[in-house]
Amino acid sequence: MDGQPGPVPRTLPEKVDYLIRNVHPRGRKPYTHPEIAEQTGLSTGLLSALRSGKNQNPTKDTLERLARFFGVPEAFFFDEQTADQVTAQIALAAMLRDAGIAQVAARMVGLSQGSLEAVQAMTEQLRKLEGLEADDA
Template sequence: MAAEKNEPVLAERLDSLFRSSRPEGRPWTNDEVAARLKEANPKLRVSGAYLSALRNGKRERPSRELLMALAQFFGVQPAYFFDQGYADQALTQLALLDELHQAGVRSIALRAAGLPPESLNAVMSVLDEIRKLQGLPPVEE
């Protein structure tokens, strides 16, 4: 019984990674991930259909090698698939990264990189003024 209880957990956690890791603002497809995994390790036997079956719980018990490759691809530790506390923490971090990406924060940070402190202060002042005009609360550091 314990194995049956864990199998849907793997499907849910893998599906959560696919839904929360968003290149260019959209979720990965099964075929894209399978292709990237095979690029990284040509000996790895994986297809989009197999990943789909793992995500919906129709297939169970992927190889250790595939779990390691999936963990590395999505930037989590392999423990993500087995440890609820780690999985919750990883998904929270992925959601935050997605929010930052969606908000264009990365784009702003890239433009600000390398600017002298006085220029950064000017940029922050402009952003503070825009927040005020939009009715948003001031940022507390």
Template sequence: MGNRGPTMADKLDRLFKTVRPGGREYSYEEVATKIRATGVMISHTYIWQLRKGHRDNPTIRHIEALARFFGVSPVYFLDDDAARQIDEQLELLAALNDKSVRQVALRVAGLSAPSLEAINGIIEHARRIDRLTESGGEPPRHPPAPAPDDTQ
């Protein structure tokens, strides 16, 4: 088969890097403590082992608890197609956490299709200048993490 999808470690790492309240990554201890508070026994070391790929066969109870903690469906860990869709949604949410991105998104709402097309052209040009667009015109799969903002 050759080309396997993302591993459990890849998916968990993606959640840690994307679900970042206040702009910082959760610690393993924070995750373990909050999950244990729900009655599921898990250690910070075990979570670290899962993220680093040293362990790769968690129980369904651990999968459900991790999914609940990060606000995704447990299917995220079990189905690669679902994981891709959820990753796209997480990227959008992460981008919208940036106050400047959110302001631009809100200001373009309601513009006509030709206006949106023109704005998209300007954005693509700016992305090329900042070297954020890979060859072929597609944005990188994993854009840089949004800069911390001054959220309320």
């Protein structure tokens, strides 16, 4: 499911698994339990237990370490609205990462409003030529 984050995770094991599968730099596979353990100070056994659901009552410190490692707010683990927002952000980041869109967007920084509008118009024309849906925005 890499590159396509999927539905919003609701349970703690789903949330831990979701972060592991979807939050990683472009050009590499998801972080392994040993990599996460090395950076967070958590054990691989604890990570495995959290991901599988065998441990559903982690300490505040454990959640803080995971949140810090994956760059999400701690509330991701217990607040549904925060989980919804973070999941949407991760999905967008994954799409940008996987599609290479970030490099294009970065090159557009500093362009005038007229140039940005021209880029948008060209993008819509290219989408039409490729048979893709028009932008709903």
